[in-house]
Amino acid sequence: MYENRMQLRFGSISQNESFARTVAAAFAAQLNPTIEELTDIRTAVSEAVTNAIIHGYENNPNRAVELRCSICGDMLTIVVADEGKGIEDVMLAMQPFYTSVPSLERSGMGFAVMEAFMDDVRVESAPGQGTKVTMQKHIAVVGCDG
Amino acid sequence: MQVSVKKQGGTLYAALVGELDHHSAAPVRQKLDAALGGDINELVLDMRGVSFMDSSGIGVILGRYKLLRDRGGKLRVSAMSSYAERIFRMAGMLPLLAGSGTAGMGARRAADNKGGKKHV
Numbered sequence: 001m002y003e004n005r006m007q008l009r010f011g012s013i014s015q016n017e018s019f020a021r022t023v024a025a026a027f028a029a030q031l032n033p034t035i036e037e038l039t040d041i042r043t044a045v046s047e048a049v050t051n052a053i054i055h056g057y058e059n060n061p062n063r064a065v066e067l068r069c070s071i072c073g074d075m076l077t078i079v080v081a082d083e084g085k086g087i088e089d090v091m092l093a094m095q096p097f098y099t100s101v102p103s104l105e106r107s108g109m110g111f112a113v114m115e116a117f118m119d120d121v122r123v124e125s126a127p128g129q130g131t132k133v134t135m136q137k138h139i140a141v142v143g144c145d146g
Numbered sequence: 147m148q149v150s151v152k153k154q155g156g157t158l159y160a161a162l163v164g165e166l167d168h169h170s171a172a173p174v175r176q177k178l179d180a181a182l183g184g185d186i187n188e189l190v191l192d193m194r195g196v197s198f199m200d201s202s203g204i205g206v207i208l209g210r211y212k213l214l215r216d217r218g219g220k221l222r223v224s225a226m227s228s229y230a231e232r233i234f235r236m237a238g239m240l241p242l243l244a245g246s247g248t249a250g251m252g253a254r255r256a257a258d259n260k261g262g263k264k265h266v
């Protein structure tokens with residue numbers, strides 16, 4: 001079975017949101033995904049990295065976000081981790097439309113987007129312990145009629 | 147992200163080109179709000195050039211929607227991709243963006259298949 005992995009640590013500044021999603025999509029490209037699947041991956045990674053920067057690190061530009069991607073067969077696994085302030089109630093945070101900062105024009109749709117665009121999303125977090133978001137997506141092999 | 151605006155009567159047309167994410171959200175918001183003078187009651191956002199949008203982009207558009215609504219005006223979105231449409235729908239915003247239109251996006255493979263699966 002084909003396996004591959006990469007990991008990356010980058011500064012917690014908003015410029016790196018597009019950098020991170022581009023890198024994740026480039027890594028996923030070896031599974032020959034559709035344009036739609038690539039957009040799903042890019043969007044989900046963007047949500048998780050943006051959350052790490054604005055919520056985990058509260059816009060402190062001097063911290064680091066970690067992106068780990070791996071492929072096992074046709075399964076893509078992406079981990080986005082920060083060592084920031086953590087989430088007190090993960091169930092609540094993952095509710096669609098829930099946001100802890102409504103004044104900043106946030107829609108509270110980040111986790112809902114990750115869940116819609118990836119097959120599986122798991123969040124491990126505790127106050128003061130940082131947050132680790134693990135997302136998985138199965139990339140179907142192209143069929144003969146495809 | 148590039149924002150170019152054109153005023154026509156009470157309508158402001160704004161064409162967005164590039165990626166609408168958290169990084170570009172603040173400058174886009176500033177440019178739109180600076181152009182949204184008190185005499186404007188309709189904002190039309192041309193999304194044709196938007197190559198990427200996530201929930202931070204939704205936040206910017208939702209914010210402008212509320213601003214227009216609070217002054218009795220409205221927001222329309224034109225030429226949104228099927229992807230943007232999907233995110234708008236998730237956020238419950240499609241019914242709010244009355245009279246908005248889409249631009250289709252075909253199901254193409256990201257890489258040409260003629261070389262078979264590429265294992266690096």
Ligand SMILES: Nc1ncnc2c1ncn2[C@@H]1O[C@H](COP(=O)(O)OP(=O)(O)OP(=O)(O)O)[C@@H](O)[C@H]1O
Nearest residue numbers: 051055056093099100106107108109110111131201
């Ligand atoms: N990495 C993180 N560290 C700390 N808190 C987080 C983290 N990620 C998410 N949260 C919390 O979970 C809430 C919900 O996240 P979600 O991405 O769904 O919405 P949002 O970021 O508030 O808004 P949007 O993503 O629509 O701009 C956040 O408001 C925040 O309180």
Ligand SMILES: [Mg+2]
Nearest residue numbers: 047051110111
């Ligand atoms: Mg978010």
